[in-house]
Amino acid sequence: MKNKELDQWIVSALERSQAEVPAALRDKVRRQVAQAAPRPRPLAWGRLAFWGPLLAAAALIVAFSLPLLYPPRTAEKKITQIRTEFSLPDKNIKIIWVQRDDFRLAGMEG
Numbered sequence: 487m488k489n490k491e492l493d494q495w496i497v498s499a500l501e502r503s504q505a506e507v508p509a510a511l512r513d514k515v516r517r518q519v520a521q522a523a524p525r526p527r528p529l530a531w532g533r534l535a536f537w538g539p540l541l542a543a544a545a546l547i548v549a550f551s552l553p554l555l556y557p558p559r560t561a562e563k564k565i566t567q568i569r570t571e572f573s574l575p576d577k578n579i580k581i582i583w584v585q586r587d588d589f590r591l592a593g594m595e596g
Contacts (some may be wrong), residue, residue, distance in 0.1 A: 538550075567584065567585065567586055568584070568585040569580070569584050569585075570583045570584075570585075571581065571583075
């Protein structure tokens with residue numbers, strides 16, 4: 487049963503009964519219930535003073551170790567200009583092939 491349902495069940499059971507609850511007993515029970523009610527706990531500054539620097543140190547360790555775990559990505563390296571020469575002296579042919587730095591293979595564009 488939930489607390490409200492239990493309270494209602496107790497109230498209805500007391501109302502059905504012939505016996506009256508003495509006023510002194512009723513007041514005593516109400517005082518005990520009020521004392522047993524959960525109170526907000528005060529903030530313990532001693533615990534925060536202990537854990538605060540430790541949590542800050544842990545955060546700094548994590549922050550400074552992330553670049554080691556995940557190094558930054560380097561930029562794509564471009565191909566520098568390449569000059570290639572072929573010569574066939576017996577046929578008096580010279581072939582010069584120049585590959586520029588903006589050269590892209592067909593089908594490899596991304």
